[in-house]
Amino acid sequence: MERITARYYIETPFEVERAAAVLAGEQSSGTFVAVPGETEELKQRFAARIETINHLETVSEPAIPGAKASSGKYNRAEVEVSWSVENFGYNLPAMVSTLQGNLYEITQFTGLKLMDLEVPPSFGDHFKGPRFGIAGCRKLTGVQDRPLIGTIIKPSIGLTPQQTADMVKVLAEAGIDFIKDDELLVSSANSSFEERLEAVMRVINIHADKTGKRVMYAINISDEVDTMLRRYEKVVASGNTCAMVSINSVGLSGVKKVCDQGELAIHGHRNGWGMLNRHPLLGIEFPAYQKIWRLAGVDQLHVNGIQNKFWESDDSVVRSIEACLKPMLGGYSILPVVSSGQWGGQAPETYRRTQTTDLLYMAGGGIMAHPDGPAGGVVALNQAWEAAVAGLSVEAAAQRYPEFGNSVKKFGSN
Structure with missing residues (x-):
């Protein structure tokens, strides 16, 4: 299935890979704890996927409130995450809720910004876009x-x-x-x-x-x-x-x-x-x-x-x-x-x-x-x-x- 990819600039007091996994899980098939219905088959089809992680600088003060860093350090990175179009179809509000929903409230992040997104060619068949x-x-x-x-x-x-x-x-x-x-x-x-x-x-x-x-x-x-x-x-x-x-x-x-x-x-x-x-x-x-x-x-x-x-x-x-x-x-x-x-x-x-x-x-x-x-x-x-x-x-x-x-x-x- 075609996928939508979003690139985020993040800051976290945790390991970047761990925080990225939380983002991917929270915004697709997962939650804060494993649940019985989240089978491997389900995850294979609907779970968000971490595509790339680019580690950036480390800072000593958080950008916004969130979890405290026990080490006193906050890690910044660029993270690319993708979702199957099956998750929301050609529904713009559902897409935005996925790419920009509760992830801003996740305590693992002391900074998060959606930098860019890429949609697959099939979106051109479902959205007419600007008429003029x-x-x-x-x-x-x-x-x-x-x-x-x-x-x-x-x-x-x-x-x-x-x-x-x-x-x-x-x-x-x-x-x-x-x-x-x-x-x-x-x-x-x-x-x-x-x-x-x-x-x-x-x-x-x-x-x-x-x-x-x-x-x-x-x-x-x-x-x-x-x-x-x-x-x-x-x-x-x-x-x-x-x-x-x-x-x-x-x-x-x-x-x-x-x-x-x-x-x-x-x-x-x-x-x-x-x-x-x-x-x-x-x-x-x-x-x-x-x-x-x-x-x-x-x-x-x-x-x-x-x-x-x-x-x-x-x-x-x-x-x-x-x-x-x-x-x-x-x-x-x-x-x-x-x-x-x-x-x-x-x-x-x-x-x-x-x-x-x-x-x-x-x-x-x-x-x-x-x-x-x-x-x-x-x-x-x-x-x-x-x-x-x-x-x-x-x-x-x-x-x-x-x-x-x-x-x-x-x-x-x-």
């Missing part, structure tokens, strides 16, 4: 050979539908490719989902009729599943091409249900990501995380940004972009969404380190607070990426492009 991905999002926006340039409606919450629509009109006329709601806004006291959708799409449709360019608007539909599906239908009927879902809040089955409708590009917002990842020895690493959401069908996924305003390092952001761009199951394409304190000044370093323009590059203040207004902000971001691909430095680009030069004056010292 990179190529589809480019087709929907008409953008080729450069990043999609996007922004976020700010203030995050508090604007009326008409105020939001007025802002969208300015941005559309400025040449923006993509606009999204902030994750904090779905349907508020002064901006119901229905009224905001109607007001914004009136502007986008008029602009599309006039210019031929349809701005992609990721309106936030996050809610209970039935409500999301009703909203999804309204988004489709409005002529829009995209919807946003807060994937950690909605959950795997809810997101997959939305993605399975297949008519809209789904913008996956990962708010809450720090809770899952920020500790170096607890949670899940992005390569594993993005594969789960690719299987669910998300088309776009946040990866943070170079020189961002959050805690994540540039190295981590680069690894996340590379993970999204790595082929999966013969073509499960997902568009990396670069955001968090971005303006054009980070474009040269982003391109130097990733060598790709297959990005949705989002700037909030970098567009809205540009000295020449939002139009200047959009122009400056396009100039920044033109310069980045040409190999120009920020300084050289500022000399060549007036709007980008004004960005440097405004944001360069921040």
Whole structure:
């Protein structure tokens, strides 16, 4: 039978082999003590299997609470464990419960993080994956050979539908490719989902009729599943091409249900990501995380940004972009969404380190607070990426492009 393999970074006060055996047993056919029904035949078919162990460093302080080390030493290692697909079939929640379930609570571990996972080719027959991905999002926006340039409606919450629509009109006329709601806004006291959708799409449709360019608007539909599906239908009927879902809040089955409708590009917002990842020895690493959401069908996924305003390092952001761009199951394409304190000044370093323009590059203040207004902000971001691909430095680009030069004056010292 085909197997799924997961790679973990672990820390334990016990022998690594012993701790790995506990993980494999607890997450398959075993428990803390031998039970009569766990026959050799059963174990041969359903028990998890330890594939590899790579011993790393030893430390004197535990990363998180767990069993105390009598020796005062805690051993770290990379461990690969595999499970037969028979254990859970093609059931994503059951798979995640296996790969990320009670093992985080096992006392033998003072650190454990799921680093990556590999699924067999048959998953491609059972999961359609992203319906649009990179190529589809480019087709929907008409953008080729450069990043999609996007922004976020700010203030995050508090604007009326008409105020939001007025802002969208300015941005559309400025040449923006993509606009999204902030994750904090779905349907508020002064901006119901229905009224905001109607007001914004009136502007986008008029602009599309006039210019031929349809701005992609990721309106936030996050809610209970039935409500999301009703909203999804309204988004489709409005002529829009995209919807946003807060994937950690909605959950795997809810997101997959939305993605399975297949008519809209789904913008996956990962708010809450720090809770899952920020500790170096607890949670899940992005390569594993993005594969789960690719299987669910998300088309776009946040990866943070170079020189961002959050805690994540540039190295981590680069690894996340590379993970999204790595082929999966013969073509499960997902568009990396670069955001968090971005303006054009980070474009040269982003391109130097990733060598790709297959990005949705989002700037909030970098567009809205540009000295020449939002139009200047959009122009400056396009100039920044033109310069980045040409190999120009920020300084050289500022000399060549007036709007980008004004960005440097405004944001360069921040």
